[in-house]
Amino acid sequence: MADLRNDFVGIKSPNPFWLASAPPTDKAYNVERAFKAGWGGVVWKTLGSEGPPVVNVNGPRYGAIWGADRRLLGFNNIELITDRPLQINLQEMKQVKMNWPDRALVASIMVPCVEEEWKAILPLVEETGADGIELNFGCPHGMSERGMGSAVGQVPEYIEMVVRWCKQYTRMPVITKLTPNITDIRNPARAAKRGGTDAVSLINTINSITSVDLDNFAPVPSVGGKGSHGGYCGPAVKPIALNMVSEIARDPETQGLPISGIGGVTTWRDAAEFLVLGAGNVQVCTAAMTYGFKIVQEMISGLSDWMDEKGHQNLDDICGRAVPNVTDWKYLNLNYVAKAHIDQDACIKCGRCHIACEDTSHQAITSMVNGVRHFEVMEDECVGCNLCVNVCPVENCITMVGLEPGTLDQRTGKIVDPTYANWTTHPNNPMAQVAAE
Amino acid sequence: MHRLGSGIAGGRLAPAEYERNFSDLHPRFDRHEALVASDRCYFCHDAPCMTACPTAIDIPLFIRQISTANPLGAARTIFAQNILGGMCARVCPTETLCEEACVRNTAEDRPVDIGRLQRYATDIAMEQGRQFFQRAAETGKVVAVVGAGPAGLSCAHRLAMNGHSVVIFDAREKAGGLNEYGIATYKAPDDFAQKEVDYLLAIGGIEIRTGMALGRDFSLQDLIADYDAVFLGLGLAGVNALGLEGEDLAGVDDAVDFIAFLRQAHNKADVPIGRRVVVLGGGMTAIDAAIQAKLLGAEEVTICYRRGKEHMNASEYEQDLAASKGVTIRHWLAPKRVLGKDGEVAGIELEYTALRDGHLVGTGETGVIAADQIFKAIGQSFKASGLGALAMERGRIVVDEHCRSSMERVYAGGDCVNRGEDLTVSAVAHGRDAADAIHLAFASAGQPAVAVA
Numbered sequence: 001m002a003d004l005r006n007d008f009v010g011i012k013s014p015n016p017f018w019l020a021s022a023p024p025t026d027k028a029y030n031v032e033r034a035f036k037a038g039w040g041g042v043v044w045k046t047l048g049s050e051g052p053p054v055v056n057v058n059g060p061r062y063g064a065i066w067g068a069d070r071r072l073l074g075f076n077n078i079e080l081i082t083d084r085p086l087q088i089n090l091q092e093m094k095q096v097k098m099n100w101p102d103r104a105l106v107a108s109i110m111v112p113c114v115e116e117e118w119k120a121i122l123p124l125v126e127e128t129g130a131d132g133i134e135l136n137f138g139c140p141h142g143m144s145e146r147g148m149g150s151a152v153g154q155v156p157e158y159i160e161m162v163v164r165w166c167k168q169y170t171r172m173p174v175i176t177k178l179t180p181n182i183t184d185i186r187n188p189a190r191a192a193k194r195g196g197t198d199a200v201s202l203i204n205t206i207n208s209i210t211s212v213d214l215d216n217f218a219p220v221p222s223v224g225g226k227g228s229h230g231g232y233c234g235p236a237v238k239p240i241a242l243n244m245v246s247e248i249a250r251d252p253e254t255q256g257l258p259i260s261g262i263g264g265v266t267t268w269r270d271a272a273e274f275l276v277l278g279a280g281n282v283q284v285c286t287a288a289m290t291y292g293f294k295i296v297q298e299m300i301s302g303l304s305d306w307m308d309e310k311g312h313q314n315l316d317d318i319c320g321r322a323v324p325n326v327t328d329w330k331y332l333n334l335n336y337v338a339k340a341h342i343d344q345d346a347c348i349k350c351g352r353c354h355i356a357c358e359d360t361s362h363q364a365i366t367s368m369v370n371g372v373r374h375f376e377v378m379e380d381e382c383v384g385c386n387l388c389v390n391v392c393p394v395e396n397c398i399t400m401v402g403l404e405p406g407t408l409d410q411r412t413g414k415i416v417d418p419t420y421a422n423w424t425t426h427p428n429n430p431m432a433q434v435a436a437e
Numbered sequence: 438m439h440r441l442g443s444g445i446a447g448g449r450l451a452p453a454e455y456e457r458n459f460s461d462l463h464p465r466f467d468r469h470e471a472l473v474a475s476d477r478c479y480f481c482h483d484a485p486c487m488t489a490c491p492t493a494i495d496i497p498l499f500i501r502q503i504s505t506a507n508p509l510g511a512a513r514t515i516f517a518q519n520i521l522g523g524m525c526a527r528v529c530p531t532e533t534l535c536e537e538a539c540v541r542n543t544a545e546d547r548p549v550d551i552g553r554l555q556r557y558a559t560d561i562a563m564e565q566g567r568q569f570f571q572r573a574a575e576t577g578k579v580v581a582v583v584g585a586g587p588a589g590l591s592c593a594h595r596l597a598m599n600g601h602s603v604v605i606f607d608a609r610e611k612a613g614g615l616n617e618y619g620i621a622t623y624k625a626p627d628d629f630a631q632k633e634v635d636y637l638l639a640i641g642g643i644e645i646r647t648g649m650a651l652g653r654d655f656s657l658q659d660l661i662a663d664y665d666a667v668f669l670g671l672g673l674a675g676v677n678a679l680g681l682e683g684e685d686l687a688g689v690d691d692a693v694d695f696i697a698f699l700r701q702a703h704n705k706a707d708v709p710i711g712r713r714v715v716v717l718g719g720g721m722t723a724i725d726a727a728i729q730a731k732l733l734g735a736e737e738v739t740i741c742y743r744r745g746k747e748h749m750n751a752s753e754y755e756q757d758l759a760a761s762k763g764v765t766i767r768h769w770l771a772p773k774r775v776l777g778k779d780g781e782v783a784g785i786e787l788e789y790t791a792l793r794d795g796h797l798v799g800t801g802e803t804g805v806i807a808a809d810q811i812f813k814a815i816g817q818s819f820k821a822s823g824l825g826a827l828a829m830e831r832g833r834i835v836v837d838e839h840c841r842s843s844m845e846r847v848y849a850g851g852d853c854v855n856r857g858e859d860l861t862v863s864a865v866a867h868g869r870d871a872a873d874a875i876h877l878a879f880a881s882a883g884q885p886a887v888a889v890a
Contacts, residue, residue, distance in 0.1 A: 349540055354482055
């Protein structure tokens with residue numbers, strides 16, 4: 001059995017699956033259930049300043065997009081931070097941490113960008129015995145209108161400033177949660193690092209309108225006929241999150257900064273992808289809100305079984321393993337040539353590859369050969385774009401096969417060059433760095 | 438101890454059992470079921486299902502319309518090719534047509550539920566009374582259509598759409614042809630065939646004259662003289678006889694008559710049925726008769742077919758359906774003689790058969806199956822009079838690919854022609870294509886010769 005124990009900035013948990021700060025972690029009742037189900041840790045639903053708590057709308061808070069069989073693909077919310085009194089949350093956190101000393105319990109915090117506010121709340125949180133804090137600089141709705149959440153996460157200077165305060169006023173590890181609603185994720189990550197953060201977590205949700213009620217011309221979720229943009233999450237956002245995690249993992253300035261990966265983690269495989277792209281653990285919300293806490297059992301066994309199969313002993317063996325393979329486009333090998341290949345035994349003859357290629361790409365797949373319905377790649381037209389692989393409904397029916405160096409590329413009429421050559425030295429590149437002759 | 442009873446009688450079941458037995462075989466999908474089923478369609482390029490459909494309905498398109506919550510758009514797509522798409526969704530042997538061609542079979546042995554999706558969309562449109570096609574401006578042309586079955590109705594609708602007027606003649610009391618008289622009751626309950634006729638006639642320009650038989654009340658020559666064109670959608674009125682001793686005994690009936698009588702019976706308990714029923718034949722008619730005999734309360738129903746399972750015209754699906762209702766299907770048995778007692782059927786003597794050198798032969802070994810009712814379903818034939826010198830081939834009217842017969846201005850389609858399978862959907866295709874050919878002929882006749890060339 002692979003060892004799934006996780007040590008994230010000194011916070012220990014029996015597995016790398018944490019519940020993200022969100023409705024599932026709003027109170028002791030839910031968190032107790034989560035720990036019973038097997039979750040390694042939780043980030044408690046974001047705490048605000050002492051005093052009257054925030055209020056939520058009393059109409060719909062969530063919107064979604066679905067596949068045709070109502071499988072939930074994307075989800076959004078306009079819920080704010082916890083609407084329960086701070087003291088109740090703190091008491092419950094303390095009790096839960098005492099009940100579950102082996103699980104990670106991190107407090108998410110969002111208070112105004114005023115030093116005194118942070119200075120005031122940090123000791124209260126520290127007193128609960130929480131393992132760390134997460135600074136919510138991510139939520140894009142509601143609180144951002146009040147200068148908090150993503151309004152902070154979009155200004156690197158503010159991030160750096162607040163992180164610095166937190167490092168100054170608490171001994172607890174600081175995790176800075178980043179918003180993806182920004183052009184280059186590296187800037188806020190660098191700012192957090194400059195401020196002294198112990199880790200970053202990302203992504204928070206993405207600004208979104210999930211759909212529009214066409215009868216009433218109102219965005220969804222609609223509160224009495226009006227809607228507001230909410231935070232988008234769930235399976236649909238995973239690719240965006242994976243990229244942002246990898247950007248931070250491979251940026252020279254932030255390399256080595258621990259990352260808690262968040263964004264559409266639904267299965268063990270999603271989690272493994274975050275881990276190998278540089279995340280030290282993952283946080284999950286939408287999958288739990290869709291299926292309940294039990295899904296963590298699939299995640300734990302799936303990750304463990306995959307690691308066993310591949311001979312990985314522990315999380316250190318896999319974390320960051322894919323990071324060296326993420327590079328800039330300009331360094332991709334232009335001498336690598338691949339062609340699509342259709343397995344005729346697996347082909348069900350739906351013709352999707354043909355029509356996609358014919359209508360929208362390179363006219364490189366037949367539909368009829370000798371009067372018979374037959375789909376085959378014409379290598380002299382195939383540019384190896386992978387579109388056919390992506391539209392084929394049968395897994396592994398179409399594969400991309402790299403041409404061996406020394407063989408003929410029928411499309412270009414050139415022999416495949418065994419050497420590596422990228423755009424930086426390509427003759428078509430006016431900025432090419434050509435060695436002086 | 439008494440011998441088990443025999444005889445033919447109605448009222449064998451409780452009223453609720455009749456109700457259950459003759460209700461919808463496959464209830465309509467609800468919205469969610471339709472969305473899930475439609476999601477399985479791959480939207481194939483040059484889709485094999487569409488090629489397999491005799492009316493070439495754009496199946497991937499209508500399924501995609503269902504999947505985007507647009508069932509009315511789906512219905513328009515279906516009706517554009519097949520105005521009897523509602524009945525075809527119920528009675529088509531989809532397992533040998535579109536669903537057999539579905540590429541899903543290759544990957545997972547289960548096709549997209551094309552027939553049931555088609556029914557979902559067409560039912561919604563018909564219940565809402567949504568008409569998708571308007572009649573073009575009156576052309577002044579009047580076409581006679583003989584037979585108000587699928588071919589004739591389809592032809593009439595397309596002609597009306599193009600602005601021509603149509604008079605349909607039918608020998609029976611009601612329009613619909615086999616849709617009304619020949620379909621198993623549980624496939625089209627709730628008087629669907631008549632509802633479909635009404636839906637189709639709503640386009641206007643079509644008059645139906647029932648009780649008018651070709652050869653009795655009028656001749657083809659009369660129609661040619663009185664109308665601008667004639668379409669013959671006559672169906673198969675003849676029923677093949679066994680030609681065996683005892684065939685005239687009480688209790689020996691044609692399966693098609695039984696099916697029609699049952700369809701028309703308001704109270705199914707009024708339909709008498711034997712305790713032990715034997716059905717002779719291997720096609721859809723045999724299956725429909727056998728299943729319904731069972732559903733009426735017959736204790737033993739046996740289909741006897743003189744060849745093997747693989748030779749049966751009834752699809753595998755239909756055979757399985759019969760088996761699931763408790764019908765026994767016996768192969769390689771040919772009828773020799775109907776046995777009687779007091780003028781009534783008592784059983785049937787059969788001979789085992791075999792294929793030798795490609796020929797079906799009796800093995801000489803015979804046996805008897807006790808029966809008090811026997812249904813003949815060994816095929817139908819084209820039987821008509823009043824057709825004059827119309828060219829025939831192997832007992833059917835000769836037509837070309839535009840459904841043109843050997844006579845000028847006379848077209849034909851459906852079961853009565855020598856083209857395609859004898860299916861409702863093929864008849865619909867013929868009627869539609871004939872209407873297009875008639876329309877084209879009218880149009881080119883109205884053009885100067887130069888323009889036509």
